[in-house]
Amino acid sequence: MDMTVFTVGAATFLLAGFVKGTIGLGLPTVAMGFLGLVVTPAAAAAVLVVPSLVTNAWQMLAGPxxxxxxxxxxxxxxxxxxxxxxxxxxxxxxxxxxxxxxGAALAAYGIVGLAKLRLPRPSPAQEAWLGPLVGVATGLVTAATGVFVLPAVPWLQALGLAKDDLVQALGLSFTVSTVALGLGLLMERLYDPDLALLSLAALVPAALGMIIGQQVRARVSEPVFRTVFMAGLTALGAWLLVRGLT
Incomplete structure (x- = not known):
């Protein structure tokens, strides 16, 4: 790995941790987007596994x-x-x-966030059969892109969960998705020891970014930050999409 990739990787996880610390999500999405500029999506996803698993498991367990x-x-x-x-x-x-x-997944998620689209709340009967379908769709998107926010995040937001329960539910979904992605990478022999060590090392900037983001959260308007984040994500996704098609 050359110094450019290493520098971009460290900066990416610092930024991704900062975003997650500020708004409670976004670490895998940011990491996949920016790492996708310098390495293959498979390599980016492999490096993502450890920091994503640790931060999301913490989020999943931090609640009753x-x-x-x-x-x-x-x-x-x-x-x-x-x-x-x-x-x-x-x-x-x-x-x-x-x-x-x-690129398409990042742009779509950014557009959904900017438009503030909300799915209608499902009835218990609808949730019983739609939930597994949403899970399968999220898994397919995860396998193809390394991004596991669609359609899981809009669906969980539509369930009418209390704020703290929603944050914990997102942590649960992201943790399961990370584990499943790691298993998929192992199954396809895309996770080698070098990438595992880099994934472990990525914990340091990700954790530092989260600490900074948590401190900034009290001083910056979360709606404004979220809007800027979604706009940037849309632009990054569009760039990756255009670059991949040309």
């Missing part, structure tokens, strides 16, 4: 609602695992269209 959330969301989580593993075999991050898919 984990047990009821597991009871309610396990069909969706099972769908995430199944979709990711099947998608890793069928499309995978080593495919020729991985960069295009990554």
């Amino acid at each position: 609602a984990l047990r009821p959330l597991l009871v309610r969301l396990w069909p969706m989580m099972a769908g995430v695992v199944a979709g990711t593993l099947v998608g890793s075999r069928l499309v995978g991050l080593a495919g020729p269209w991985a960069s295009v898919g990554l």
Whole structure:
């Protein structure tokens, strides 16, 4: 790995941790987007695994609602695992269209965030059969792009969870997606020891960024920061999409 890639990687995880510390999500999305500028999506996803797993597991465990959330969301989580593993075999991050898919996913997520789109709240009966489908769709997107926010995040936001429960539910979804992505990379032999060491090292800037972001959260308007973040994400996704198609 040359110094340019190393520098971009360190700066990326510092920024990604900062975003997550400020608004509670965005570390994998930012990391995949910026690392995708200098390495393949498969390599970016492999480096992402450890910092994403640690930060999201912490978010998942930081609250009293984990047990009821597991009871309610396990069909969706099972769908995430199944979709990711099947998608890793069928499309995978080593495919020729991985960069295009990554750009499209980032741009779509940014546009959804800027438009402040909200899905209608499902009834319990609808949730019972839509939840697993959302999980499978999220897993397929994860396998193809390394980004696991669509459609999981809009769906969880539509469930009417209390604020703290939503944050914990997002941590649960991201943790399961990270584990499934790691298994998919292992299954396709895309996770080597060198990338594992880099993934472990990425914890340092990611944690530092989170600490800074948590301190900034009290001083900066979260809606304004979120809008700027989504706009930047849309532009980055569009650039990756155009670059992949040309």
